[in-house]
Amino acid sequence: MAAIHNVFGPRANVTMKSDFGLIGLAVMGQNLVLNVESHGFQVSVFNRTTAVTDEFVARHPGKKLVGAATLEAFVESLATPRKIQIMVKAGAPVDAVIEQLIPLLSPGDIVIDGGNSLYTDTERRDAYLTSKGLRFIGAGVSGGEEGARKGPSIMPGGPLSTWEVMKPIFEAISAKVDGEPCVIHIGPGGAGHYVKMIHNGIEYGDMQLICEAYSLFKAAGFTTQEMAAIFNQWNEGELQSYLIQITGKALEQVDAETGKPIVELILDKAGQKGTGQWTLLNAAENAVVISTINAAVEARVLSSQKKQRVAASKELKGPKVDLSPVKAQLVAKVHDALYASKVISYAQGLDLMKTMGEKKGWGLDLGRIAAIWRGGCIIRARFLNRITDAYRSNPQLTNLMLDPFFKELLNRTQQNWRETVALAVTNGIPVPAFSASLGYYDSYRSERLSANLLQAQRDFFGAHTYERIDKPEGTMFHTEWPEVIG
Template sequence: MSNSDFGLIGLAVMGQNLVLNVESRGFKVSVYNRTTSIMEEFVSAHPDKQLVGESTLEGFVQSLAKPRKIMIMVKAGGPVDAVIESLIPLLDKDDIIIDGGNSLYTDTERRDAWCSKEGLRFIGAGVSGGEEGARKGPSIMPGGPASTWEVMKPIFESISAKVDGVPCVTHIGPGGAGHFVKMVHNGIEYGDMQLICEAYNIFKAAGFSNEELADIFAEWNAGDLESFLIEITANIFKQKDPETGKDIVDLIVDKAGQKGTGRWTVMESVEQAVPFSTIAGSVEARIISSMRGQRKNASGILQGPDNWGFELSGMSKEDLVSKVRNALYASKIVSYAQGLDLIAKVGREKNWSLDLGAIARIWRGGCIIRAKFLNRITEAFEADADLTNLMLAPFFTEILNSGQKDWREVVALAATNGIPVPSFGGSLSYYDAYRAERLPANLLQAQRDFFGAHTYERIDKPEGEFFHTEDWPELIS
């Protein structure tokens, strides 16, 4: 009996679907789960598949062909370390451990060094696409040595999503590059979702029905805004609750959850001094949504417009739809510009030699943020690998320039009517700050020099010369 080509530890839904995906491509797969009954139920449910269930970790390892290829699909953090620690004594030199969860990239770099010291190879592979993507073809972002990628390439390319025949997987870079790019991908996902929610909030406040919203998002999905998230949003508005017959979206509590990757991305942006207003606004929106009790209390105390209803004066519904569409598109461009800026900066600092065009290319299919305009992002970086900001690519510059007036009107309309739009507004502020020839930081530098002698540069002196004013006026009090 031949040994298995691939092994997977952790049979939650994502793990099970990945196993079925790998097996369907002609590979024999061994599986192990800490709770043996889950493994047994999974294997017995698929008697026609090339699956080998093992009740012990030792048996699991011995069932694999060398070099062993073992993917871990367990909760990020301590559980990943525990599995690696259990595996190391059982493995041979050059066996490969793959962490397919949402691990923090610095943990991945630590594990890479750990496994390397033991003579093993380690891959931190971000996997995006949810349960359906895992089964039918995800976007995969593997990091680690290029030589290890070559070993895994046949399996990864076979199980990944395909767009125009191109696999949605590529070698991202060494060390923690794969998990880092997946982390930022998730941050962009936060931004995309929040922008859609802000468009929805404006429409609902203007009196649009869920039926109208389903049609609007379906129409958007047929054009330049085509994406997985726009598509599922259109379908959400059509879903009825079988118990009450009401629209399910109206029955869901307005309290969002998060697993941490969005926060990690924002924290990294602060650490790297990369502006991140769109995605930071989306994380903040989730946090404040969780403060539901406080919000309900404050709604009866703090004054302002009724942010759940306003009259359209001098504007038709069709006009509002067009303006919000342009604001959404422009804000989406900013979100990706900020995310790619963070990827580029960390890539340079780490000497990862990241290819932003290739990264955008593998996001076109399988993953949650898959969207039509990722083709345009790929084209932008293929045309100019040194592009300093996505907004400066001619295609996106034209969209921003033509849509900025509507964008401003939407943000102003929201502010006037008390509708929170942290990501629309943060995107517009970033856009205006980035294009500003002069910002008020001259005053800020004067303040810093006044209270802390931090010095400043002068516009009438050579760049790089610093000055300090010794005789700032004394305070009156």
């Protein structure tokens, strides 16, 4: 045990072997370790850079932490079956750590990937480790730094028997809402990371919608502090959520150097780590519409084209912005547009989750998944209680919009929603996610769409055939269309 670098204070109650191990001491990893330890578990830690391990343990004297300088010492310090969570960058780094661990582990040991891995990678790793006699969990963890420390929402996928082993730790460290832990066994294989991916897709939509509300307020002449007050007020009502809360706080923040609102000094060039794009690809593969999430991902892509946008702004003209006649009514209008569009973002994400869960035979329980999103995670919001109730009342619910509560909400808010989108379009203010949400709603509620003409076009140029409204369903027809010259 010479490679163990543990620094314990006199009050630390250290056992011979640790209950849990974590690899990767970036901010999320460190906070998760402190969370686990605070619930009575002894934790072993390892980081590729030994100095990081030593410094972390030294900063927390009196805690039941075991710092290891080598992977061999790290694995040796754990009680069997070993429970090892990896918190490193998704992709090749996860595979590299797994390969280093395999020779050191014993049959039945559990490896947990707690990063934002693509669910297909999780399925591959699950099969691979199973072939080695080891157990694997792909666990989505949401909540950022604060959630990791105080209680995240955790979405673990893998064998039910493995979940039962991890359940005491995961339930202890997760957020709690009404006494319920914000963690459940999501399903087998890659189900956990898949649900986390959809969570992130909904998060993309939610964030973009809030940004579009901000754009409208800014164009109408609201000061940053006035906007902060609006979001803070909204956080006391129906729109209460973590993202609305931090929006108000962000808008309040003043730059110490210039005295200006920090938000107005930040470059309008958004980043992304891939989970939104993965969601789009999965939706396309499953023929599920997620237009709000798609618009949000595309908005980030367009924001990154800053130089092109600056050049285009000097060449491409738009209308003169004048929202002054409606400024007094704008807060209520945008509130309803945001609320309705937010419902659409969730409806689309849940529809994709339902479709994929049925395809894979995962047995996803949308009501229970919504319930664990009520606390700890980035998209936690008051109205998740309503989503939980919707799916608990009707597990076969076709679409969230058809639940009685949400149906009434959409009927009640849609006039302000429509007027908000119209105002934005008339004034040349980009609101792609508001617009996409409304387009989805109107398309979904339409008994007859223009796809009849589209089918005529397809049959005209490609003899793809079509069905008729006056003939039995499933009977296909083809028309001999006139020849087109030139």
